[in-house]
Structure formats: C-alpha cells, structure tokens
Amino acid sequence: MATKMLIKQCKIELLRVIRNPYYVFWSLLMPVIFYFIFTRIIDTGGDMKEWGAHYLMSMTTFSVMGSSIMTLGIRLVQERTEGWTRFMQVTPLPGWMYSFGKMFGQTVMHLISIGFIFGACVLINGVSLPPLTWVYSALWILVGSVPFLAIGTLIGNMKRVDTASGVSNAIYLIMALLGGMWMPIETFPSVMQQIGKWLPSYNYGNGAWDIVNGHAPDLRHFLILLGYLLLFMVLSTYIRKKQEVV
Amino acid sequence: MDSIIELKQVSKTFKDKKAVDRISFRIAKGSIVAILGPNGAGKTTALSMILGLLEPTEGEIRVFGKPPKEHSVRHHIGAMLQEVSLMDRLKVREVLELIRCYYPNPMDMDALIAMTGLHGKDLNRYTEKLSGGQKRNLGFALAMAGNPDLLFFDEPTVGLDIGARRRFWDQIREFAKQGKTILFTTHYLQEADDAADRILLFHQGALVADGTPEEIKSVIVKRSVSFLPMEDGSEFRRKLASNPVLSNFSEQDGRIVIHTDHTDQVLEQIFAEKLGVREIAVDQGRLDEAFEQLTSIQEEAV
Numbered sequence A: 001m002a003t004k005m006l007i008k009q010c011k012i013e014l015l016r017v018i019r020n021p022y023y024v025f026w027s028l029l030m031p032v033i034f035y036f037i038f039t040r041i042i043d044t045g046g047d048m049k050e051w052g053a054h055y056l057m058s059m060t061t062f063s064v065m066g067s068s069i070m071t072l073g074i075r076l077v078q079e080r081t082e083g084w085t086r087f088m089q090v091t092p093l094p095g096w097m098y099s100f101g102k103m104f105g106q107t108v109m110h111l112i113s114i115g116f117i118f119g120a121c122v123l124i125n126g127v128s129l130p131p132l133t134w135v136y137s138a139l140w141i142l143v144g145s146v147p148f149l150a151i152g153t154l155i156g157n158m159k160r161v162d163t164a165s166g167v168s169n170a171i172y173l174i175m176a177l178l179g180g181m182w183m184p185i186e187t188f189p190s191v192m193q194q195i196g197k198w199l200p201s202y203n204y205g206n207g208a209w210d211i212v213n214g215h216a217p218d219l220r221h222f223l224i225l226l227g228y229l230l231l232f233m234v235l236s237t238y239i240r241k242k243q244e245v246v
Numbered sequence B: 001m002d003s004i005i006e007l008k009q010v011s012k013t014f015k016d017k018k019a020v021d022r023i024s025f026r027i028a029k030g031s032i033v034a035i036l037g038p039n040g041a042g043k044t045t046a047l048s049m050i051l052g053l054l055e056p057t058e059g060e061i062r063v064f065g066k067p068p069k070e071h072s073v074r075h076h077i078g079a080m081l082q083e084v085s086l087m088d089r090l091k092v093r094e095v096l097e098l099i100r101c102y103y104p105n106p107m108d109m110d111a112l113i114a115m116t117g118l119h120g121k122d123l124n125r126y127t128e129k130l131s132g133g134q135k136r137n138l139g140f141a142l143a144m145a146g147n148p149d150l151l152f153f154d155e156p157t158v159g160l161d162i163g164a165r166r167r168f169w170d171q172i173r174e175f176a177k178q179g180k181t182i183l184f185t186t187h188y189l190q191e192a193d194d195a196a197d198r199i200l201l202f203h204q205g206a207l208v209a210d211g212t213p214e215e216i217k218s219v220i221v222k223r224s225v226s227f228l229p230m231e232d233g234s235e236f237r238r239k240l241a242s243n244p245v246l247s248n249f250s251e252q253d254g255r256i257v258i259h260t261d262h263t264d265q266v267l268e269q270i271f272a273e274k275l276g277v278r279e280i281a282v283d284q285g286r287l288d289e290a291f292e293q294l295t296s297i298q299e300e301a302v
Helices: A002-018 A021-041 A048-081 A084-090 A095-125 A131-144 A146-155 A161-178 A190-197 A200-212 A219-245 B043-050 B092-100 B109-116 B120-124 B132-144 B162-177 B189-195 B213-220 B234-242 B263-272 B287-301
Strands: B003-014 B017-028 B032-036 B058-063 B077-080 B150-154 B181-186 B198-203 B206-211 B223-229 B249-252 B255-260 B277-283
Touching: A002 A095, A002 B092, A021 A048, A021 A095, A048 A084, A048 A095, A048 A131, A048 A146, A048 A161, A048 A200, A084 B077, A095 A131, A131 A146, A131 A200, A146 A161, A146 A200, A146 A219, A161 A190, A161 A200, A190 A200, A200 A219, B003 B043, B003 B181, B017 B043, B017 B058, B017 B181, B017 B206, B032 B043, B032 B162, B032 B189, B043 B058, B043 B150, B043 B181, B077 B132, B092 B109, B092 B120, B092 B132, B109 B132, B132 B150, B162 B181, B162 B189, B181 B189, B189 B213, B198 B213, B206 B213, B223 B263, B255 B263, B263 B277
Parallel strands: B032 B181, B032 B198, B077 B150, B150 B181
Antiparallel strands: B003 B017, B003 B058, B198 B206, B223 B255, B223 B277, B249 B255
16 A cells, blocks of 8 residues: 555656656756757867766756756745645645655656756767766766755745745856856856855766766765755754744 | 544634634534634634644644544545645546545545546546636545545635535535535535534634524524504603513614514514504524624724
C-alpha cells in the first residue's frame, strides 16, 4: 500500500514536470540557444575546444539552478495559495511522501536537463570528454543543486505567486550573471569578482569546471555550498515556525 | 460512543484575536450538521481544527475518538474546502486515481466518475481546462474518493445555481441514509434550515445556539400579534399592561404590536378579554430578517 502510494506519487509528479511547457522552454531550449550563440556565433577568442567544454558546464549548471529555484519555489507557492496543500493534508498521504514525490520529480527533471544539454552541446560543438568526466560532472551538478532546491523551498514560503516568481527570477538571473555562468568571472571588475566568488552559483559552476579541467572540485566550493545549504535550511525552519505561530 | 466528533471547551486565538471561543459539542453518527454563522464567526477556523489543519489554543478535539491529526482518522474522512483547487497538468482520471490510491477502501471508480458528471473525452482533459462548475464537481468526487464515513464541506454551495444546489443536497441526504456523518458550514440560514437536521449557530467565535432548525428558529425569530384597536385610550392600554401575556407591546403605524414567543396564547387572551380589536395579524417572524439582525450586530462590533 505505502509503496504503491509512493510510486504513484512519483509518477504523477514526473508527468507534471514533463507536461510543463515553461520547463521545456526555459530549462532546455534557452541554455542550448545561449550555448550556440556564445560558442558558434560570437568569437570569444582563446582555445575554442576548452571554451566549448567550459561553457557546456556553465549552461547545464545554469539550467539546473533555474529549475531548482524557480520551478520548485513557484510551484510550492501555487499549490499552497490555491488550497491544494491543505487538501493533501486532509488525505492519508504522509507529508514526507508528498515532499519525496516533489524531490523525485525535480531530480528526474535535472537528469533530463543534464542529458539533453550535454547531448545538444556534443552535437553543436563535438565536445569530447573522458567518459568518467561526464559521469562525475553530471553527479556534481545533480548533488550540487541541493542548496538551490533549498532556496526554492524558501521562496515556496512566500504568500503570492507573483512575488515568488519575481523574486526567484531576480535571484536566478543575478546569481547566474555574478556567478560567471554567462561570462567567465575573470572578465569582471575586481569588486564584482570578489562578490561573485562567494555566491553559491559561482561555486556550483566552478566545481563542474574543475571536473572538466581534469581534477576534483575544490574543497572550498564544496564547503561554501554546504554552508549555504545549512543557512537556507535554518532560515526555512525559522520562517515556518514563525508562520505557524500566526 | 456514538459521537463521531467531540469538542470540549475548544478555543483558538490568532495573535490577539479570539477566533473560536470555548466551544463544546458532540456530533452523532449519521447526522447532517450545519455550522451556521455570518462571515468571520469562526466557522472555517472550527472546521480546520476538527480536520487537524489547525491546532486549538485550548481544549480537546476527538474525531472517531482520536485526535484529528492521527493518521488512521484520515482514512475515514473526506473534505471539500472553500476553494477547490486541483493539481494542474493532470487529467481528470489521473487525479481521481491518485487520490483513490491513498485510501484502503476507496470508492468505486465508476461511481466517482458519475459524481464528476463528466463523460468520455472530458475525463482526459487537464484539470486546469475545466470550467468552475466542473472543478467543483471534481472536488466533490475527490472528497468522496476514500468512501469516507465523515464528510466536511466548507461553504459547499457558494456559486452553485439552484439546480446544482438541489442535486448536491439530494446526494448528501443519500449519504446520510447510508450512515455517513456530514458537517458543513454555511452563512445561509435557509440552507441550514433545508439541509441540516441540526444547526450549530456561531456568533463571534462562540456557539450561541445548538439544536434542530425548529429550535434555532424559535430562539432567533421574533414573533408578534398585531391589530387595530377599535376604541383607543388609556383604559385600553391599561388593560393590556395588566395582562402578563399581552403586556409586552408597542405601537407601529397606528397598530398595536404584541411581542411574544407564543402567538396562540396571545390570541386566546384577546378573545377571552373580549378586547375591541380588528384586523388581527399574526407574524411568525422572518428567518432571514432575524438572521440579518444577528449579522449586522456582529459587523457593528468589528
């Protein structure tokens, strides 16, 4: 019974992910279009082969970060404000299964994004990496998305869908820009570089760049991401407690 | 142990506002009970606490003899909340199947489909593409998905036309006959009167009356007997004042109005005393008027 419920819940969340046209456009097509523009149309100079692999990771992390923050956050707000979450609380579905289904949907969504963007970029630029490098970078991108899912959950506490979508958009784009996902951070003025290096987006992307360059992600990236995760979780718990009191 | 729901001195305070104030009642199996009250009377708050969605500040709630948050309680309840919302990007049939699989003894799928009133192609439509009325019908079917013994409806007929309303209540009566217990909120006195066999009257968070619709009506409705006196004068008025049954009177547009709970007794006295009166009128009181009065008092207080 419980297993059946869990499988059904996962299946349903997956169906909803695949049927989401915004996801297909923003998380799959946009990064590939960006990739095409910045590796084929605009000549950025330097080693094209290295840049092709580097920018591939930029775009994949960009995509996965986006669906973690925006898709999850906005969806949570939507389901709560429209009363669906309340309805689910009345049913026998345990809360953890509801969340698990959501996380499962997100994870599969990220796997699809990684596979799609990796594949598209190979087709566009013929990027070739050792098989293990592909696997490691995919794993890093998948696991490293957790702090961004925590941001999504934080945004999920907001009262209105409009605010949530505005705020998550802003966070997403600012982090992508300052974190060097569009342009390498080295091209920025030094103040912005200093700020950027402390953002979760930079550390997320840079971990994947490290893997492409043939070595394990710097411990610093790992620790900073972990620190952010803890911070967001504490914030989330605090906000939830505060909301319960009211 | 025939009470399905039991509340003991339950209160809920939001910040500094007391939304529900020391309410106690029991609900028996197979009854249709209305929580009646104007907006802001604490109806939804009370319902949410019984459903386990809100924790009472004080007091104790038992549903099937257990705390409402207990998991086993959820197997036997179904609810349609005020705003019916549906998971988007799912087809009608998929949502029904999803909710059904949460329960150990779900209602038959064909019976649920019949409740939605949807046929053929519509069952494969996405929920967000349904009309408002279709969404409500689906919401109703979702509440019934687990074949619950206890049903909750928060303002169930708001926005329904008369025909849909009647169909809804016919169905509810059928469920009550099967032994299901129904608790619903409404701010329409008429609806509570028509549909419920017991009314809990809420006013500013407190339970001000509890009884059958007849009993509730006798509490809040003001009855009177009025007439035109044939010979007016202080003598006539003195006669009225000295009779305990007739003494509570006032004047309105030349007519004398006697306020009473028992109009029959007043008539008896008028004839027994051989009072010179004509055009006697008995007013059994208007429900909605009395209820409106209750509502306006509440609004003034806010």
